Amino acid sequence: MHPETPKIVAVRPHDDYTLTLTFANGERRLFDLKPYLQSEVFRALRDLELFRKVAVVYGSLQWPGERDLAYDMLYQKSTPLPAEVT
Template identity: 45%
Template sequence: MLKIIDVDYLGDYTLSLTFNNGETRVADLRPYLYGEVFGELLDKSKFIQYGLTRINIEWANGADLAPEFLYEIGTAPHPASVMPS
């Protein structure tokens, strides 16, 4: 079972998600913030009100997304730029 074990807010509507398979994905959730529940999260002060549950992240208003969905829409993080010595 895929689980989210760590989450970091990167800015705007983007999260860095670490999964129990050891992979990290960056997910821009802006395209998915519509409707009665998720539309509330367009208010960034509400978007940043999330917490980590046993398997997922959940927002203060009760919204959550399946870890499998977040993994699927996420992309691999960009490698850090290497500075020449």
């Protein structure tokens, strides 16, 4: 049995289309959205102004236009960050 995946409590967007995610367990991870920007759903997020409007909603990420990503996928596809990286 796998432990429950922690939900996201904070997000910080970066101009290179990466996101610093802080999870409920205190872990900070980096997620790269660039590979997803080719899909029809996320293509509009190439606009940095729209990309920066990311918000934490119910522990997952959401952008205007009902674009969202689930916290469990974000946790699995992100890379752990050392404590000193922001």
